[in-house]
Amino acid sequence: MKIILKHPQWDVFDSEQRFQVLVAGRRFGKTYLALVELCQAASVRGRLVWYVGPTYKQAKRIAWKPLKEMTRPYWAAKPNETDLRIELIWGSTICVRGADNYESLRGDGLDFLVLDEYASMAPEAWTEVLRPALADKQGRALFIGTPHGRNHFFDLYEAAQERPNWATFQYTTEQGGNVPSEELESATHEMDERTYRQEFEARFETLGVGRAYYAFDRIHNVKNYRFNPQLGLRWSLDFNMNPLCSVLTQVSHGVVAVLEELILPDSNTLAACEEFLSRTEKWNAGSLLHVQVYGDSTGEQRHTSASRTDWQIVKEFFGRYRDRFNVTYRVPSTNPMVKDRVNCVNAMLRNHAGQHRVMIHEHCKHLIRDLEQVCWKTDPHGNSLVELDKSDPMRSHVSDALGYYIAREFPMRPQMGERSGPAIF
Ligand SMILES: Nc1ncnc2c1ncn2[C@@H]1O[C@H](COP(=O)(O)OP(=O)(O)OP(=O)(O)O)[C@@H](O)[C@H]1O
Numbered sequence: 001m002k003i004i005l006k007h008p009q010w011d012v013f014d015s016e017q018r019f020q021v022l023v024a025g026r027r028f029g030k031t032y033l034a035l036v037e038l039c040q041a042a043s044v045r046g047r048l049v050w051y052v053g054p055t056y057k058q059a060k061r062i063a064w065k066p067l068k069e070m071t072r073p074y075w076a077a078k079p080n081e082t083d084l085r086i087e088l089i090w091g092s093t094i095c096v097r098g099a100d101n102y103e104s105l106r107g108d109g110l111d112f113l114v115l116d117e118y119a120s121m122a123p124e125a126w127t128e129v130l131r132p133a134l135a136d137k138q139g140r141a142l143f144i145g146t147p148h149g150r151n152h153f154f155d156l157y158e159a160a161q162e163r164p165n166w167a168t169f170q171y172t173t174e175q176g177g178n179v180p181s182e183e184l185e186s187a188t189h190e191m192d193e194r195t196y197r198q199e200f201e202a203r204f205e206t207l208g209v210g211r212a213y214y215a216f217d218r219i220h221n222v223k224n225y226r227f228n229p230q231l232g233l234r235w236s237l238d239f240n241m242n243p244l245c246s247v248l249t250q251v252s253h254g255v256v257a258v259l260e261e262l263i264l265p266d267s268n269t270l271a272a273c274e275e276f277l278s279r280t281e282k283w284n285a286g287s288l289l290h291v292q293v294y295g296d297s298t299g300e301q302r303h304t305s306a307s308r309t310d311w312q313i314v315k316e317f318f319g320r321y322r323d324r325f326n327v328t329y330r331v332p333s334t335n336p337m338v339k340d341r342v343n344c345v346n347a348m349l350r351n352h353a354g355q356h357r358v359m360i361h362e363h364c365k366h367l368i369r370d371l372e373q374v375c376w377k378t379d380p381h382g383n384s385l386v387e388l389d390k391s392d393p394m395r396s397h398v399s400d401a402l403g404y405y406i407a408r409e410f411p412m413r414p415q416m417g418e419r420s421g422p423a424i425f
């Protein structure tokens with residue numbers, strides 16, 4: 001496999017400092033560089049090197065396959081698919097790890113470590129477990145990420161500028177050379193300025209008081225659209241069970257109208273389907289109603305009834321009503337990252353040009369409250385984490401449901417390649 005680094009990637013690769021911090025925009029080529037650095041570090045005999053992502057699942061999805069491809073000619077044995085470990089013929093080992101369960105990462109002495117998407121990780125993974133793991137071998141570390149407000153990644157980046165043995169780098173997406181300028185130009189129109197600066201110019205923005213959907217305001221995003229029989233209906237579900245939330249929307253000329261919210265306390269998927277049936281009766285007079293279904297892809301694995309997954313229940317339900325609904329499913333195989341999903345919703349609520357492309361009926365009180373109140377979780381120092389605060393059981397589920405739909409139909413550009421998979425059915 002031929003590997004050619006772009007100029008800014010080379011600058012990082014060339015640096016000889018023990019600790020490096022790379023802050024770069026989306027699609028800059030951060031993960032690609034991380035994998036090349038790992039292979040380089042493992043090219044010396046007897047090394048142990050780790051790729052660490054924010055979660056095991058994410059790390060596996062992003063890094064495992066390309067790492068196997070890059071190292072295939074040098075495998076000592078078949079890679080271990082459970083432990084995500086590649087042994088090389090000269091006795092070095094490359095492992096893929098997730099920082100979500102960082103306590104379990106104790107015990108190994110490392111020569112080199114990449115922390116990819118560090119802004120989305122619990123900072124204790126570094127301070128309590130990974131930093132000590134570098135001590136005995138004087139191992140090196142590379143921190144990589146796109147900013148998320150002024151959280152622990154910002155603190156690290158600032159502190160690194162003052163410390164010996166540390167190097168810092170900051171690049172925009174454009175400097176990475178992987179995204180055509182027309183694509184970036186189009187993103188400037190679709191996103192609000194602050195998100196654009198953060199995601200594509202890699203700037204550490206102040207994210208206000210932590211409100212996730214800061215682009216929402218009642219004056220511009222609450223409007224009472226009626227059902228339009230010329231248009232199909234879109235139903236998007238979150239499978240939290242208490243409450244079980246979903247939204248009914250229609251879209252016309254790129255504007256999403258949220259007509260109704262379905263909030264069912266202590267419920268199940270079949271009950272949500274029955275509620276859907278009763279709510280849509282008024283729109284379904286005699287003719288076939290076109291419905292596109294969206295939602296949480298994990299509903300394909302999770303069982304809220306003993307024997308069937310949530311999506312099986314939905315499919316069986318619509319199977320019984322073929323005479324009333326013509327259904328297409330638009331559920332991806334993996335959910336987008338929470339941060340991307342929230343960015344997409346904000347971009348639709350208000351974009352850079354000041355356009356408001358989501359209109360919510362005033363009777364969707366839970367959704368409106370969510371958009372006003374849902375916050376990012378914070379760490380004990382008040383830094384924003386890349387996780388929504390779910391401490392109030394009533395909050396976030398209905399806005400999650402809206403987000404699944406928006407992220408699927410109005411994704412952030414440039415497209416985040418590996419982040420949302422193909423449709424599952
Ligand atoms: N030096 C390079 N040569 C060829 N392709 C590259 C190079 N660097 C990056 N790419 C390609 O550019 C795309 C984006 O790279 P990568 O996934 O590493 O970016 P990223 O900054 O990690 O993105 P994200 O913000 O989505 O995590 C990928 O398709 C990758 O294969």
Ligand SMILES: [Mg+2]
Pocket residue numbers: 030031032116
């Ligand atoms: Mg990446």
